[in-house]
Amino acid sequence: MGSNQSTGSGALESYREVIGLTGPLLPVVSFLGRLPTATVQFGSVLLIARTSGSLAAAGLTGGALAVGQVACGPLVGRLADRHGQRTVVLVFCLVNAIAIAALVAGALAGAAPPVLALLGAAAGASVPLIGPLARARLVALARRAGAPEPTVSAALSFESTLDEVSFVLGPALVGLAAVLAHPAYALTGAAVLVAGCGTAFALHPTARTTAAPATGTPGGPRPRLPMPRAVHALRASLALQGAMFGACQAGITALTERLGRPEQAGLVYAAMGVMSAVAGLAMAAVPARLGLRTRWRTATAVAFALSLPLLWTQSLTGLYVVVTVLGIAYAPHLITVFALTERAVPRARLAEAMAFATSAIVGGQALALAATGRLAESHGPVAAFATASGAAALACATALAARPAPYAGRAGTAHHARVDDARGGARS
Structure with a gap:
């Protein structure tokens, strides 16, 4: 009992340290600034379907x-x-707001599908990616302050939680707007948010932490360090989790439609x-003694195990139970892989x-959703759920x-803590 209380108070203290690094304003503007990313994907589909009927x-x-x-x-x-x-966030926020507004205008004006697709591509290409940049900024703040590893882990947990909440709230707000108006x-609200809150995120004083680096040699730019091969496996794991997202989404949609309750999806x-x-x-x-690689393997194994009951789920109540429990594995996997990436x-x-x-998550989700949507139409929701389990199994095998x-760069360039797996690092 005392150990649990100590662990809980330690987690709260870590989150207090994280907020102390950023101040209370940055998490608010970064959350609101990333909300449009979760809104535009679903919102564009509903908008075009409503205005074109196609x-x-x-x-x-x-x-x-x-x-x-x-x-x-x-890029x-x-x-x-x-x-x-x-500078980068300011430019992309402005361009993204204009692109979203143009997509809305084109849809309302009845533009041809190729034109709408081009406007959609522009809206996607100009996303300022405030979520990943906020994560990088917060980690940089923690490293600069010499924060201990639990604080860095708490920072990654905090940012991943903001992402999760935004990707739950965004589609819900779109659905509400579609029903009420x-x-x-x-x-339109997404365009306003990305312009206003994205600008506030860019101008926040902590942006100085991620200012352009000084030149590495007199009169020349800093050499571009190579990316280690280890990141490819981490990106593959995230793409597979994205595929699991997309396949689950297709399966959930197909099953709720089959049950005559599509609004529940x-x-x-x-x-x-x-x-x-x-x-x-x-998280x-x-x-800390539970190392990152051990956490990675555990999270992927749990995701695979918890996805299997989807194959036998046939009722709405069962779907709620199984899918809700499955959510236990998602954020821990994301947080752990982002932590491994930060160190690698x-x-x-x-x-x-x-x-x-x-981008790996988004790409995996989009591809899986497109492929499993057709599978679910022809073979039922179990086909989509089987794809989700298959993706989880591959993610587990990858882990x-x-x-x-940890990255081992040239002398003076490796700023990351070198921590072995027994203490929460990336080795075993």
Whole structure:
């Protein structure tokens, strides 16, 4: 009992230290600034479906938006590493707000599907990726302050929880707007949020932490350090988790439609997101002696095991129970892989690595949703759920086979703590 209280108070203290690093304003503006990313994908599909009456056009636009984000996400991170977050976020927030507004205007004006797809691609390509950049900024603040490893882990847990909440709240707000008025209102609100709160995030004093690096040699730019091979396995694991997201979403949609309750799909998915957010917050209480690779393997194994009951789920109540419990494994996996990524890459390429990781999730989700949506139509929800379990199994195999280690750069460039697995690091 006393040990549990001590662990809980330790987690609360870690979160207090995280807020102490940022101040209370930054988490608020970063959360509101990343909310449009979770809103635009779903909102664009509903908007085009409502205005054109064509699900094919809606799917084309939503797919183009996802492709744009996946293709350009790493570029946003790379530019932020090279030029600092302030300038990059300001430019992308402005362009993204204009692109979203143009997509709304085009849909309301009845533009042709190719035009809407092009506007969707522009909206996706210009996403400022405030979530990954906030994660990179917070880790940089913690490292600069010499914070202990539990605080760095709490920072990653905190940021992942904000992501989870945004991806639950975003689609819910879109759905509410669609029911009460029109999806265009949700997308217009997203444009306003990304312009206003994204700008506030860019101008926050902590942006100085991620200012453009000084030149490495007189008269020349700092050499671009290579990305270690270890990150490929981490990105693959995140892409597979994204695929599990997408396949579950398709299966949930198909099963609720079969049960005659299609309006419940969003609520079921939200229940999983809420449980995932709770599990993410609880990660700060995990003992440091449980190493990152052990956590990675455990999270993927639990995700695979908890996905299997989906194959035999046939009722709405059962779906709620199984999907909600499955949410336990999601955030811990994300938090752990982001922590491994932070330790595996050069500090000068952290924002790029975080952006690439996020793009891997989005890409995996989009591809799986497109593929399993058709599978679910022809073979029922069990086909989509089987795909989700397959993706979880591959993620588990990846975690068992990979051996990511802390970045070992040139002298003076390795700013990360070198911690072995027994103390919460990346080795075993």
